[in-house]
Amino acid sequence: MTDRLPPLQTLRAFEATGRRSSMTLAAEELHVTHGAVSRQIKALEDHLGVRLFRRMTRRIEFTAEGAAFFAAVTRLLSELAREAESIRRRNETARLVVSSGVSFASKWLTPRLHRLMARYPDYDVHLEVTDVEIDFATSQADVAMRYGDGRYPHAESERIMNETVSPVCSPDYRERMGGLRTAGAIASARLIHENGMKADWTRWFGMMGMPAPAARGPGYSHGSMSIEAAIRGEGVALGRSVLVAEDMAAGRLVALFPEARLDVESGYDLVYPMGHRDHPKVRAVRDWIDDEVRQFKVVVEVGGVIGSSGII
Amino acid sequence: MTDRLPPLQTLRAFEATGRRSSMTLAAEELHVTHGAVSRQIKALEDHLGVRLFRRMTRRIEFTAEGAAFFAAVTRLLSELAREAESIRRRNETARLVVSSGVSFASKWLTPRLHRLMARYPDYDVHLEVTDVEIDFATSQADVAMRYGDGRYPHAESERIMNETVSPVCSPDYRERMGGLRTAGAIASARLIHENGMKADWTRWFGMMGMPAPAARGPGYSHGSMSIEAAIRGEGVALGRSVLVAEDMAAGRLVALFPEARLDVESGYDLVYPMGHRDHPKVRAVRDWIDDEVRQFKVVVEVGGVIGSSGII
DNA sequence: CTCACCTGTGCGGAATACTCACGCATCTTG
């Protein structure tokens, strides 16, 4: 990794030059001559193999690459200055960055996030939503919540909620299809897939003692999308218990076989860097989420939502 | 800013030393002697005024400050390497980072985010949720959505949706309070406040031709929290049209004076760095959000939600 | 047309960073 890094001192000259749009002005600021800056820029360009500035007479302007790199360098240097400052002052950074996947953020986390903020007003809470695998070396996240099997490279995790899946659809659609009271009836309905999760449909039908029908019907990239599709009445989705709870409580979705829940090994995990189990930020999130899960279980049980017993 | 930066070359030595937990091993990796590394670390520590390692005999370990700084440095260097690499390859970064405030993310954005992802599968879409004022110099966001008055330092913006406010509460609460059919009745109900927005209640009562009652009732830090409180039946909230639309459509909230909407000057803006109006990422987000807003207006109008005409 | 202004670069010197060598304090091993 380190050999791919540009010469770091040249970045200061580059940043100042870009900001002032002038090597001469940058040189003044850095208390060196313009010649020194000129060489630094050149060294950086040589390393990258790309021209960062277009040299016009008496002025310079960014190339496209230069502008892009400048934005990145500016941000990184200012973050570094902030980190250095916080170390100098020995005050633990007041930022608390939580990372989450898209479906979970949409259906569960964001409606509850304000309570995390209210509980720890001294933390400047950030939420980073992405489906990229969590990597604490490159992410600024302090703690993550991920749907998975509990194994995360270079990280520890603990299970927050387990999950089950079971067919759901909109009340309208059920009525239109005549009740959908047997697995056979469901097999002949339009089945909504979540991409990469088709095996779950197969396993669910297997549990019901029948082969899965050939795949047809729409496929969506996210669990939250297939749920939205089911709400719109596009067919029957294999609803993930945690994600559909609110929509079922609100009557937008109904469970077709509340008792036929398929356990899946994946669940929702709290993930954090190795050895950070008792880090204050991790503890803060864990304490909060324990309370949220407790409340959520009540909602789920009162609402009679599928999979309630599968939630820890 | 630049004078607050630590000597940048020392960061490489620090990173390698921290990673290998040894100056000698780090020195090998950097093709220098251990003495050189030792001096670099010392220079960095002198600059920060903090010991980064505890020197035990025959081994070193991080101090608390060292560990915190190491995490930051590791992340920043690896991001820098990634940026440098992407410049070398001249491939525009495939990341699309959207920033949003908490209430808007919770009530509007995240349920729709998966469609942005589906629409641009080549972009690795990230969402950064925070209530900190947007600053593109320090944030990695490409584009932001903020509730505000359209003025954002060092950035351009365009209005996405306007907003109105009007009293809302849960159907239960309305019934319990005997209908709440007059402004006077509302004045004697429990009023839920959003912190920093009390003036809106005053203005709303002013519009109804009566003075606002003395502030009592709970206050919450976020619009989404006061909405949740109203849903729980804690009282009457001044519902922001964009945020309450879904909850009204679902019947969790009712508007008490659908026709008495107070226009507020703030609204939802799409914010991006100066001159990025036609940047591909900005265009992608704008195109997507235009479609979403169009659909949302239909939902709002069909549902008869307050403030529908206030949405552009 | 001439001046003013900004960047590029060769050369010599100054500042920086490195190597080497040794000291020190354990930990290891036979």
Add this chain to the structure above:
DNA sequence: CAAGATGCGTGAGTATTCCGCACAGGTGAG
């Protein structure tokens, strides 16, 4: 239990890097 191995700190000397200086080149302004 003693001797060797291990890893870090540091003083002195040296190597290398980086910078200042001066000048060249190019061009927009007046």
